[in-house]
Amino acid sequence: MKVENQVTLEFPSRSANESFARTAAACFAAQLDPTLEEVNDVKTAVSEAVTNAIVHAYPEKLGKVAMKLRIKQDHILEIVVKDWGVGIADVDQARTPLFTTGSEERSGMGFTIMESFMDTLKVRSTPGKGTTVTMARKIARRAGR
Amino acid sequence: MPVKCKEEQRHLTARVEGELDHHQAREVMEELDRRIDAAQPRDLTLDLGGLTFTDSSGIAVLIRTYRRMGQIRGAMRVVNTPPQAQKVFQAAGLERLIRFE
Ligand SMILES: Nc1ncnc2c1ncn2[C@@H]1O[C@H](COP(=O)(O)OP(=O)(O)OP(=O)(O)O)[C@@H](O)[C@H]1O
Ligand SMILES: [Mg+2]
Numbered sequence: 001m002k003v004e005n006q007v008t009l010e011f012p013s014r015s016a017n018e019s020f021a022r023t024a025a026a027c028f029a030a031q032l033d034p035t036l037e038e039v040n041d042v043k044t045a046v047s048e049a050v051t052n053a054i055v056h057a058y059p060e061k062l063g064k065v066a067m068k069l070r071i072k073q074d075h076i077l078e079i080v081v082k083d084w085g086v087g088i089a090d091v092d093q094a095r096t097p098l099f100t101t102g103s104e105e106r107s108g109m110g111f112t113i114m115e116s117f118m119d120t121l122k123v124r125s126t127p128g129k130g131t132t133v134t135m136a137r138k139i140a141r142r143a144g145r
Numbered sequence: 146m147p148v149k150c151k152e153e154q155r156h157l158t159a160r161v162e163g164e165l166d167h168h169q170a171r172e173v174m175e176e177l178d179r180r181i182d183a184a185q186p187r188d189l190t191l192d193l194g195g196l197t198f199t200d201s202s203g204i205a206v207l208i209r210t211y212r213r214m215g216q217i218r219g220a221m222r223v224v225n226t227p228p229q230a231q232k233v234f235q236a237a238g239l240e241r242l243i244r245f246e
Contacts, residue, residue, distance in 0.1 A: 015168035022198075040198075040229040047200040051167045105170060107204040109237045116236050 005031065006070040012062045013054040013083070021050040021067055028069040029077055032139040041117040042077065042137060048110040049081035049133045055102060057085025057131060078136045079118075088125040095123065148176040150184075157186035162195035165230075170202040177210050181217070189214050194225030203230060204237045211243050222246055 007028055011017045022043040029042050046067070053065045068080040088094045095115075100108030115121045118135040125131040147169060151158040159180060161173055181189065191210065196203075207223065214221040222244040226234065234240065 015166075018166050018168050019164055019198075037228070040232070043198065044200055044229065044233060047166055047198075051200065051202070055167060104209060105167075105174070105202070105205050107201050107208065107237065109201040109204055113201055113233060113236050117232075 002073045004071045004073065006068065009067045009069075011065055011067075013058045013065050013085075014062065015051075015054055017065070018047055018050050018054065021065075022046045025067070025069055025079060028071075029139065032071065032075055032077060033142060034139045035142070038137070038139055042079070045114045045117045045135055045137075046079060046081070048114050049079070049135070052110055052133070053081055053083040053085065053131070055106070057083035057087075059086065072136075075139045075141055076136055077139055078134065080132060080134045082130065082132045084130040087127040087129055087131055088123070089127050091123050091125055148173055148180070150180045152180075152184050152186070155184065155187045156190070157181065157184045157188070158190045158192060160192040160195060162197075164197055165199040165203040165206060167200075167202045170206055174206050174209060177206070178213065181210070181213050181219075185217055186214075186219050188220040188222070191221065191223045192225050193223060193227065193230055196227055196230050199230045199233055201233070201237070203233060204239060207234070207239060207243060220244075 025046040026039050026043050063085050066082045070078040072078055095111040097112045098108040100106045118137045120136045122134040147163045149160045211221050224246050226245055
């Protein structure tokens, strides 16, 4: 599908970058004239994906996180969050609601939220190599524009 | 501090403000723990009216706080939940566990 605009961001896995990443995604999405609810859905999904890269991918060190924001044909916003961390051995299990390898500060609902707030979610991961989360959301065209 | 508390005869009200994500969650959780420990409230009202964003980290904070209140046989309710947070909590089925008003 034709890419109409795109931006790539790279940042270290510091938790302060969670709010930066979702705000950047919201700013990029603004060119599609989304509703407040659509922006919030995108911000929430980005927050989950980026937090996972920060919390799980690099448990004992800082590592690189990349976020690609793309606008494709038909008003589709695609977001790719990539890390080069520990990876996920069993992606199906990881995507199960309530499954977590984290502490009690985690609820195991991240992937479930990404799935329900976006139209599509793909997770590709190789243990020891890293994880790529690709999600997309069609932003409705609104009357009057 | 993103948590503001008010205490009246073992009724504790805690207002959480700003963005409750992974970056902020620990501080909020620790403050809530401290306040609950000190006040030993019969009931806790969690006021989310000033919450501008949350994600699954907020789910964990709510569940953990609910359990802490259960341990001391106190009640808990959540009030003024903004739409974005409500959608997150709903996705996790939290309304089956916690009272939202
Ligand atoms: N980028 C990643 N690198 C390595 N492991 C990951 C990554 N993302 C997710 N995981 C694994 O998948 C599990 C499920 O992720 P999910 O986001 O659904 O829940 P969580 O992060 O554990 O909790 P929550 O998101 O509710 O705070 C994680 O506990 C972790 O084991
Ligand atoms: Mg997560």
